[in-house]
Amino acid sequence: MVSAQSNPNPPSPTGPESALAAAGEVAPITPGTASSVADGRLDEPPASPVQKKRGVPEGLWIKCPGCSETVYRKEVAGRLNVCPKCDYHFYVSATDRVAQVLDDGTFEPMYEELRPTDPLNFADRRPYSERLIAEQRRTGLTDAVLTGIGMIRARRVAFAVTDSAFIMGSMGSVVGERLARLVEHATQQCLPLIIISGSGGGARMHEGILSLMQMAKVSAALARYHGSGGLYISVLTNPTMGGVAASFASLGDLVFAEPKALIGFAGPRTIKATIGIELPEDFQTSEFLLKHGYIDRIVTRPNLKSEIARAIDYCGK
């Protein structure tokens, strides 16, 4: 189900433009500003010239964006894609994340039958329908989220994880629908709900207003879940931006974040262009959000599973 060999780098993007759509990506006061949350701060390695097969190391050594040290790729992979020198948290694919967080072999995927379409007949420099096929081939995913049921240290949970490599982990109709169904399922079955978010894109602009409405749809489902007394743990990973941050990712009863993840509404470049001041070094990082009171705990990747299990036990009835 999940490759044992994890790859610290996401599959190389089809192009940098595959990146961003975000509810927050507007520059209203200076509409002349390009907005990108990439900003060189994302864990977005430069596109490699040659397409590599997933899970196969591209080289023996990689350079860590956190400490700039050259580290042994296998060692990084063996530590859940965390840098052995500086604890930098590299990208993790959705399937690898399932293997890291859920008990072995317990994940039962759901709603895989929901597939994206192209309601706007959207084309920028490339038709969205083509882009979808390319992204599916490149990532092995059908859309940017995996949803299903699984066990975390023998506790049954409803589980979702977005993959920031699939059109920047952006939310279109399929992501919204899978999450809404999962939340409703968790409500009916009285299951704790865990959503691990990674999205530089927010709401997916290729599906226009329908993407924006997914924010309302999933938030409404979460409101019902909340009303039924369900426990929702939201885990924020690098990056969680725009419409994803401004909907389900921020609505956890508990909000955990991996260290040094980029988390926020508007992209730093948009903000810089709008207000024209230098931003603090730690701006929009997990640590920044912790300081300002928006997350409960910063949790390192090796501790994530235990921390989730412990929180479930505290909130169990």
Next chain:
Amino acid sequence: MSDTSGLDFERDVTELESQIAAIERQTVRSEEAESRLRELRLARVDRLREIYMNLSSWQTVQVARHKNRPYTRDYLNLAFDEFVELHGDKFFGDDRAMLSGFAKLDRFKVMVIGHQKGRTYKERAACHFGCAHPEGYRKAMQKMRMAEKYRLPLICFIDTPGAFPGKEAEERGQAQVIAESMFLMSRLRTPIICVVIGEGGSGGALGIGVGDRVAMLENSYYSVISPEGCAGILWKSHEFAPKAAEALRFTAKDLSKFGVIDKIIPEPLGGAHRDHHQMAMRLKNYLSATLGELTTQPTDELLSVRYEKFRQMGELIEEPSVG
């Protein structure tokens, strides 16, 4: 309330209007001048109709952003019998980009929340051009709870380029408050009517956009991202904003087709900016009729229909079986 709009696609109309004005200035007019005046007036109406029947998406954006377009404050003055402004989020401050307060419309006592852009430069600066900060959304939520408590129907006017992208906005939880506001609105136990009156700029718009009815004025737009932002990302240049505007399919007609809005409120000939009063009356009629419908419905039913309304949004393929 006619004005020189400054929209380049209206140049013919502006030209006709200046000719009309020139003749109107003559205190004594010949038979010939009178007939010329009639002709010009008819020509102006024809031309306006032709232009506004065929606005491109990008032109719609320009009309939606027009500096003389009526704002929330104008509708409060023109369409409502009374407005009692309520300031403050009881937490941090009073965001001028978000207006709120009690209001009376016909026989209804309501709570109104709306983005405010500001007319003069000074007002615009104070309102951050209609871009609310987190305190704006907290203020909105505080008034929503108040509306729920006293069962006042809630009316939301959406008119924002987007929620403010700034350092303080992030520090005070911009993403968090928009999420919370949608969460709250989805189960608020009072009727909610949302109307996009100008710009429906992504999350900042949706933050006060979850309701039992969502309407748009004919020449407003409602989008996941600004056309400039989209062009910057996908075309790598803001010059492609008109192209992005077409691709994003965000006009009232488009949204009606996607099942995202319930109603398009027609604007006076040549756009709302040409006749605030008439626009306000049309809006008032819509609100009054809709309040009449919604206030008679049992709350539980209202909430379940509201849930289903947003629940069915989106388009996808459901494969019959997956191996």
